[in-house]
Amino acid sequence: MKTTYFWTAMAAVCISLSACEQDLIPQPNLTPTDTYTNHPNHVRYQQYLDDYVQFNRLPGAVLLLKKSNESVWAGAAGFSNLEHQTPVKTTTPFRAGSISKTFVATLIMLLKEQGKLGLDDKLVDLLPKVKGKIPQSDQISLRHLLSHTSGIFDPVNEDTYYQLNMVNNPAQRASMSADDILQRYVYGRALAFNPGERYSYSNTNYLLLGQIIEKTEGKTLQTVLDERINQPLGLKSTYIDKRVDNNVARGYADFYANNQLMDVTALDRADGDGAYGGLVSTATDLFRFSEALFGGKLVSAATLKEMMTPFPVRQGESIYGLGIDQWPSTVLGTGYGHNGSLIGAEANVFYFPDQQATFVILTNYGSGSRKDFLEEVLVNR
Template identity: 55%
Template sequence: MKRKKTLPVLGGAWLMLLACTTDQIPQPVAESGSSDNYHNHPRQADYQAALQTFSQKWNCPGSIMLLKRANESVWADAVGKANLEYQTDLRISDQFRMGSITKTFVATVVMKLREQGKLQLDDKLATLLPEVMGKIPNAERITLRHMLSHTSGIFDPTNDDGQYQLALLNNPARRTAMSTDEVLAEYVYGRPLDFKPGDRYSYSNTNYWLIGKLIEKQTGQSLQQALEQFIVKPIGLKNTYIDRRDDRNVVRGYNNFYANGKLMDVTTFDRADSDGQANGGLISTAGDLFAFSNALFSGKLISLTSVKEMMTVPPVRQGTTEYGLGLDSYESPIGTAWGHNGTLLGVDANWFYFPDKQATYIILANNGGGADKSFVHDLLSRE
């Protein structure tokens, strides 16, 4: 299954600054956790053992896994720690940074606005956001569909600009204070397109920065308010938001940053790079994400026609893609899966649904080094 790129380990004397840039780690506030208990699930032993093995193999301080198979009740469990500084046990109900899983939520809002006649997928960027004319080449040719599917050609500083990455790591407080407009002005505007719109696929977080802006413009609301109106309130999510809040009870993120086998708390950088942003700022839980997945693929949030469009991969002239409109896919031994990865420096989040199997898995881990999740195919296909 595909993974999105994360920040590279960059050499040089500036690395010594990292220890000075991290915030003091706040102590979590004690609160009651979820009362959910899946120990009586018929596959508890198999699933629990698989989760333990996964977490140990990939050196995850903590991991959560949720599995749902057709004709079988949902199972979920958590192992390890949410916060190494205070040795806080990870719970199923704990909030995680979801990284790029955010994009599916944002795309769902777009599809709802489209159903209401407020947007069309072939609307041009220059029409939707006239202020980018002269700042993003071919804005009059780039469509909303191009941006949703990462076929716009717009430059992506988070993955492809060393200066952006260095600035984030050396001064996360400055990046945290920057608005989306300021990030676009400093790192995107004036850069040439990587290719002509529609020619090929190239993952770019900038697409969703721009989509977040146009959602706010079209609705007259903040992105948080739009998510609440179109997703959170309609399906009763309790622990999902995108705006910046006190995050002391959000699971901390870790990374083997110096490649020395020791995990470093990198939450400060994840916050700076994603919090409040339409490309990766979602905070949620395994349970809320599962509820969203069920609502999306059953047509409760948007029509099944719109869901089918999200699951349709646009043709490209050069190369191939498995990305639809805010939904990623991959081929597996048990069929095609649809969902999204979420990768931050200290987070590795995966959510995928297999329509043919009517099966879902969610794996959340607080080590951003990346991990192989293919073991779930066997778990979801066992008789």
């Protein structure tokens, strides 16, 4: 009898507890949108975007196109917030993930142009605290960090414990500082190869670059970004620090492989962090940045050339310059820019010098998408 009571009580507790409420999703504020309906190719481009969203089953996306013989066009499709069925607008901010790296690399190059940093400066001299904690820090240069040729361990992509710890407690990961990450997941790990020997993408390189910028300038990365890029270019919706912003498109992923889109914004906030992946921006801001960078308005032509040139690794090959990646295309020629990928977001900004064309594409879905249509849209016929 006692056993029966016990089981009944247990069942009641379990049922009542399992009825806990899910997360409440905040509603975004309505923001004004830019309209491009007067663009001569608006209908055609919007159709491409709608098909892209439909084909890839994306919750939402923004596409911006700039071709040499046309004015800028931007369009939006789908939803930025499925809970409140909020339509994506061309002005909706998205998480841009690793596009942060191009911004951070640009800040480093600006400091180099001012003589505050040198590309051959060694990590141990720039950040003495890593001495004895990151092997060969006296041989790792700023150039190695910028070009992902340092060999430093990348917990974000290579450490299952890091990834599961983030799923286990996203809020705790989000509250960790760069030093916490280094201390817990990077210090004491062997280099994958001798500095300069090979290319291996590591978010840790940019985590360290963010710290180098803050130490050199004595200001937060956000302040340096505001002073050197955002204000001069008039970027009003671009930031890299952690802040509450309900207007940012929420991130979604087929997390449980059940054809459902789970809201993974908490994971994106945790994973998309600081100098290596914390950037939030809009299509227009990213285009302005790309146009200024490749138009020589931010750094000198010589510096830009250095940024676009892949590091000559001794083994294998690399198409990654100093914070600038390549988009190889037989149709458009090589594109230069960066992509960003989080659990619930994907972003791309690439400039194709041969076509004098740029695209920016932002989605709030992290499981990948096919973008073949871009070649067809961007090629000058």
